[in-house]
Amino acid sequence: MTRRSLFVVLLLWTPAGLGAQEPQNATLREALNAYDNLDFARAGTLAKRALTERLSGPDQARTYELLGFTYSATDSQAKAVDAFKQAILLDPDRQLDANKVSPKITSLFYSALGQVLVVRQLQVDSARFVAGQGGVPLRYTVTSPARVRVRAINGPTALLVDSTVVTGAVNLRWPAQLPSGAPVPEGAWLIVVEATAGQNSFSVSRAVRITYGAVDTLLPLTSLPGYQELPETEIPPQSWRPLGLSLLFVAGTVAGTFALNNGDLGSAPGSELAGVSVATLATGLVMTLRRPAPRPAEANILYNRLLREQLAQRNADIAKENAKRRQQVALTVVPLPKSEGTR
């Protein structure tokens, strides 16, 4: 590949972020223009000159990054790595878009990343949970093996969240509890991640605000979902039973009367027996023809009783749970704007 074509490739793969924000320093702006015009020697010279001037933090990191790009373009790899290291130390969360930056520059950037000790991309997620039953998700990345201590600080109170030797991405959950088990006090808390390896150390912090809230209580149930009470009475089907029973009783009486009748006294008496028998049969017929009265549906009554017992049990459980929840505290954790890392 010729030097000219390499320049074209590097230009095409220049990170968009390099010129995305207008720098405050005029020399840096001039250096970026020179880089955009493929004048890498002039870009490097101007970038070095800018470093001698008064620069804001972001401009300083951007200047080192530009130097890294420039050295990469001029095949000064060791210098490029050094420049990227400075940029990373100034802005640990700095990232290159692998889809827009050439693999050569990206590999040099990651080489620099492996040679410094920083804690990158510290993230504290918003969370709402019941104290003692959840935690605040924390994530960070350590670029080199180091002992990392994570603390939560609020005024004179400093709580150790984690202390371990790690490298790479780490996920933690902070229960937001004091050693006594009580929830941490309301207010602004600082999550500090300190990495130490030999003489090198790096720390980064993120502020969060913790507020108290009431824990949601459960509403009592008026019915069990999917179940409903059944009617406790039912209309029995029309039946000839009343007439049959009256016939049976009358027949028994008539048979008994005729069987007991003494033949010496003549035929059995009829009018008294007939009158009462007719009244009984008429009553049986009326009871047969009339609409049956509702009768208790035992199975449904038992089912409803079971259902009410279950409902009462569930509501008792809910009441117990609500009593417990009223004594609990819901913690709401919201990250505050990001703070700068320190070396």
Added chain:
Amino acid sequence: MLAGVWVTAWPASAAAQQGSIGPDLVVGEYREATSSMRYRGIGPGATGSFTFHRVTVDGTFASVQMDPISGSQATESFKATSIDAWLRWDALDYLGFEVGLIKRATDSEFAAQSVGAVRAGARTHTLLGPGAAVWLRGDYLAGAQFSGGGSAPLAVEIGLGLDIRWSKRFRAAAQYSFQRLDRKTNPAGGPEVSVPIEQSLARVGLAVGF
């Protein structure tokens, strides 16, 4: 109208404790010795009933003026006053066992016999529908004593009853009973003579519950 009081016993399972009382009309037929000695009459009655759990006490009263029916060889009327009592224990929802007394007096010893006896038997009952019940009774009348002397080795009674509850307080009832007493006597120390007695009564009336 000839009125009496008649009390009906409701099935014991209806309530733990209840009673009823009410008037009714009694009609009856009385036969003695031969088929030609027949009387028929009408009169008032009275009954009391009380139920406590499974135990029921029933009592009835009737005062019937008996007159010879046409074609009868009987010539003299008489008034029969009877008192009946039952003490029943409902062993099952549909069956009860009972003991009791019967006392029937006549105002003319020449026309009809006065009689007294104890009774023991059973009564079955069932509901025909809401508020309506029917029952059937069979008793043996033991130790029968007659004003004219003699005894009745065979003395039985059968009964049919219908109870209708109109409301919580008011009830109506109809009842039939048939008694057979095979009285045997030996007048003047002579040979034993059979003098059977039969009586059938029907009564209808109202009752008030309490």
